[in-house]
Amino acid sequence: VSPRYASLYFCCAIEGQDNELITLELIHRYVELLDKYFGSVCELDIIFNFEKAYFILDEFVMGGEIQDTSKKSVLKAIEQADLLQEEDESPRSVLEEMGLA
Numbered sequence: 001v002s003p004r005y006a007s008l009y010f011c012c013a014i015e016g017q018d019n020e021l022i023t024l025e026l027i028h029r030y031v032e033l034l035d036k037y038f039g040s041v042c043e044l045d046i047i048f049n050f051e052k053a054y055f056i057l058d059e060f061v062m063g064g065e066i067q068d069t070s071k072k073s074v075l076k077a078i079e080q081a082d083l084l085q086e087e088d089e090s091p092r093s094v095l096e097e098m099g100l101a
Contacts, residue, residue, distance in 0.1 A: 005031045008043060026066060030057060036075055055081065 003010060003024060010027045014020065033056050034041040038049070046053045059074050061067055068074050 003027055006042070008041070008046075022066075026061065029066075029069070029071070030060060033060060033071060033074055036071065037078060 008031070010031065012023050012027055014023050031041070034045070034053060037052070037056060038045040056074070056078060059068070059077050
């Protein structure tokens with residue numbers, strides 16, 4: 001199954017007994033999530049933010065099965081992970097790390 005979205009192609013290998021329509025819906029939902037996160041996703045977004053694109057897929061699909069069908073809850077989980085990452089990357093003084101400030 002390999003639909004095209006704008007200039008992007010997405011490919012998903014499935015077994016013979018799997019439902020192609022569900023797979024197409026999975027790809028469509030993933031593209032919608034990428035669009036919401038990156039705003040009109042393009043090839044460069046995926047190339048330079050591969051970790052984030054993979055994280056979005058990982059939040060949405062687990063073990064080859066759709067984990068969460070709600071775009072809102074997936075985007076909320078991604079936003080929370082971004083906030084945690086920003087907190088980890090913010091510089092702290094040695095005194096703050098030791099709990100003295």
